[in-house]
Amino acid sequence: DQLTKKIGDEILYNLTRINAELHNSQICVIGISNSLIFSENLDPRVKSSLSEEELIFPPYNALQIQDILRKRASEAFKPESVGVGVIEKCSAYAAREHGDVRRAIDLLRVAGELAERSGSHIVEIAHLDGAESKVESDRIISAAMGQPKQFQAVLYAILFVGNQKKNMFTGEIYEVYQKLCKRTKFNVLTQRRISDILAELDMLGIITAKIISKGRYGRTREISVSLEESIIIKLREMLEKSLHLT
Structure with a gap:
């Protein structure tokens, strides 16, 4: 799947048709992919020529x-x-x-x-x-440390607010994030983009974010940090160095 992402699936078609031009040998194509729907995304012409046989390897028990x-x-x-x-x-x-x-x-x-x-x-x-x-x-x-600086700034803002209260809201994090951007001379992202970053942090398991209704004031995310204290301390120290806050 990585090969076809880079140069397209035409190469698979060419490989499957090359046997017609070979006289003393034949080739076969063995592909390995983590995607179970890889073949479904191929061009119909390529898929027909490939005539693949799938072998699914289950996880080790x-x-x-x-x-x-x-x-x-x-x-x-x-x-x-x-x-x-x-x-x-x-x-x-x-x-x-x-x-x-x-x-x-x-x-x-x-x-x-x-x-x-x-x-x-x-x-x-x-x-x-x-x-x-x-x-x-x-x-x-x-x-966390492999993410862009803006991502790290949002995470640091979460850890900063989380040090004072267990549950926090998007607006509180955004307020600290804005102050952090002034200090680090980063461009301030929109609150919508910060919400996207919060969703990514939730997917990574670093935070837990649930959307709650505040009546006529609309909806917001209630956020809590999902890490052990020892990890939080180490992560905060590394973020401070990365963002040049020390």
Whole structure:
């Protein structure tokens, strides 16, 4: 799907027709996509020529992830250095996240690092729990810090207001955001655009936003921060550096 986005689906048509010109060999096309409706967006002429056969690979379940982790653990850790139940719980974490084996391997790696730092010779459940919190924290912070400066400014305004009250409204955030723009010399975006950014933050799981009615005063979003205090503190510090507020 990335290939066709860049140069169009004509290349698929050309590849499927090239066999008519080959005499000593034949080619076949194997495509991998995360989109289940990829073929539906192809030109009818291309789709007809492709005559594809679809193979859908379901997510790994917890038992399959356990098998993969045990093989990796046998190569990465010394014998009997992974505690009872660690592999099973790590697999359950990953299975909960749509069968993402990379996440399971990452969790086990971080758990091993935490065990090593604490001076433990065995990776315990407590290390895995700590790893889960750390990986989640890193994911959120990475997602936030990879956004444009205006996005970061809105997020900082939310954290600023959220430090004073649990639930806040769009107008309160916008007021702080405007002051922040004057301080950082950013152009002030419209309140409609700020509402779009709030919706994106909600999708990322950083905030929880629900639309409530205020009667004749219209509707607004009631917003609360969905992060642990330790993540909020770290994120606020990084935003202050990124926005040159310190």
